[in-house]
Amino acid sequence: MTAASRLPARNGAGSVRPMRILISNDDGIRAAGIRALEAALQPLGDVWVIAPDREQSAASHSLSLYRPLRVDALDDRHFAVDGTPTDAVNLAINGIMKTKPDLVVSGINHGGNLGDDITYSGTVSAAMEGTLLGIPSIAMSLVTREGGDFSVAAEFAARLAVAVASGGLPRDTLLNVNVPARPAAELRGYVVTRQGKRRYGDAIVEHLDPRGRKYYWIGGDDLGFVPGEGTDCTAVAEGYISITPLHLDLTNHASLATVGAMQVR
Ligand code: MN
Numbered sequence: 001m002t003a004a005s006r007l008p009a010r011n012g013a014g015s016v017r018p019m020r021i022l023i024s025n026d027d028g029i030r031a032a033g034i035r036a037l038e039a040a041l042q043p044l045g046d047v048w049v050i051a052p053d054r055e056q057s058a059a060s061h062s063l064s065l066y067r068p069l070r071v072d073a074l075d076d077r078h079f080a081v082d083g084t085p086t087d088a089v090n091l092a093i094n095g096i097m098k099t100k101p102d103l104v105v106s107g108i109n110h111g112g113n114l115g116d117d118i119t120y121s122g123t124v125s126a127a128m129e130g131t132l133l134g135i136p137s138i139a140m141s142l143v144t145r146e147g148g149d150f151s152v153a154a155e156f157a158a159r160l161a162v163a164v165a166s167g168g169l170p171r172d173t174l175l176n177v178n179v180p181a182r183p184a185a186e187l188r189g190y191v192v193t194r195q196g197k198r199r200y201g202d203a204i205v206e207h208l209d210p211r212g213r214k215y216y217w218i219g220g221d222d223l224g225f226v227p228g229e230g231t232d233c234t235a236v237a238e239g240y241i242s243i244t245p246l247h248l249d250l251t252n253h254a255s256l257a258t259v260g261a262m263q264v265r
Contacts, residue, residue, distance in 0.1 A: 018045035019165050022092050022101040022130070026056045026085040026109065026122025029078065033108035036150035037140065040158040041105065044165075046077075048101065050092035052122075053080035057111075059122035061086050061129070071096065085126035093133045103161055104130030107140030108153050112178050114143070114232045115198035115225055118246065127174045131248055136164050137174045143236050144181035152187065153179035156241060169245075176244045180236050190241035196231030199223040 021041050025034040029051040041047050052059075053072060064083045069091060072080040079096055081088040085106065093100055106126035113121040123139050130137030138160060142153045156179060169175065176195075180187065203219030225233035235242040 019102045019161070020046045020097075020099065021048065021161070022089070022097065022104045022135070023047060023049045024051045024085055024088045024092065024104065024106050024126045026052065026059055026106075026126060028052050028054045028056065029074075029080045031055075031110065032147060033110050033140075033142065033150050033153075036154040037105060037108050037157055040151075040154035041161060044158060044161055045102075048077050048079075048092065048097055050079040050081065050088050050096055052085055052088055053082050056084050056122050057109075058120045059084040059086070059125065060120055061125035063087060063090065085122040086129045089126045089129040090133070093130070093135065100133075101130075101135055103165060104135050104137040105140060105157060105161060106130075106137070107142075108150050108157065108179075109139075109141035110147070111141065111145065112143035112236065113139065113141040113176060114178055114236060114242070115196040116200070117198060118176060118195060124174075124176055124246070127176070128246075128248060131172060131174045136169045138164065139174065139176045141176075141178050142181055143178050148181045149183075152182075152184045153177075155184075156190070160243075172248045173245050174248075176232070176246050178232055178236050178242045178244075180239055180241070182239060186239060187241060188239045190243055191235045193232045193235045193242045193244050194230055195244055195246070196228050196233035197226040198233065199225060 023038055038049055062084050063086045069087055070082045081091055106123050109123040113124050118124050127137035127139035140157050142148050142150055201219055201223050205217040205219055207215055209215050232242040232244050
């Protein structure tokens with residue numbers, strides 16, 4: 001028996017009907033991560049790349065309402081938007097793509113989006129926008145501080161896209177996926193996780209500009225994470241791909257009674 005024949009059969013692109021896929025990101029349309037993602041998803045169907053024209057990391061879920069947005073059509077499937085990741089996805093779904101996509105995939109981000117990172121993340125927000133507009137959405141991130149090799153994460157994104165296309169996602173739920181920057185052979189598989197807790201530095205850099213005015217630069221050193229069973233941070237540290245289902249309903253349901261019992265006088 002050859003090694004190949006012992007591998008489990010993959011339900012690859014051939015077994016699914018062609019999908020209409022929207023790809024976006026927060027690192028800009030020229031980033032290496034979005035190119036790797038596009039190459040991996042191309043065999044699955046009709047792929048559109050509509051993304052910010054430049055880096056927009058930590059743009060969070062901001063939508064530009066007070067200025068016009070310009071769209072640069074690079075060809076009939078690639079569009080650069082001079083706005084945030086949320087702008088790009090909103091414009092794509094409500095305007096540029098005449099027919100809505102079946103799936104939104106955001107990334108592959110240059111760097112992890114683990115634990116509290118999620119609240120700042122433009123990558124996750126692009127997927128949130130897809131979810132808000134009723135499209136199953138996935139956020140993909142490669143946990144690395146350098147460039148790194150996006151091929152393993154891209155290949156996993158394609159397999160996950162096939163799974164989501166056939167099984168769908170729960171309502172108002174997106175998948176936040178973080179892939180450790182390791183060769184495929186050193187990955188231990190994937191696990192479904194909950195959102196963990198990061199430790200950030202409080203470094204603010206204070207300097208003077210050339211005109212003698214003070215300016216500040218938020219450092220945000222990465223000081224690791226609070227260990228926790230079943231979290232995204234722990235899974236990635238242990239060499240697993242982490243898939244966290246995120247809910248757009250931010251209500252803390254467990255605390256409704258506590259807050260309800262509070263007396264505001
Ligand atoms: Mn980014």
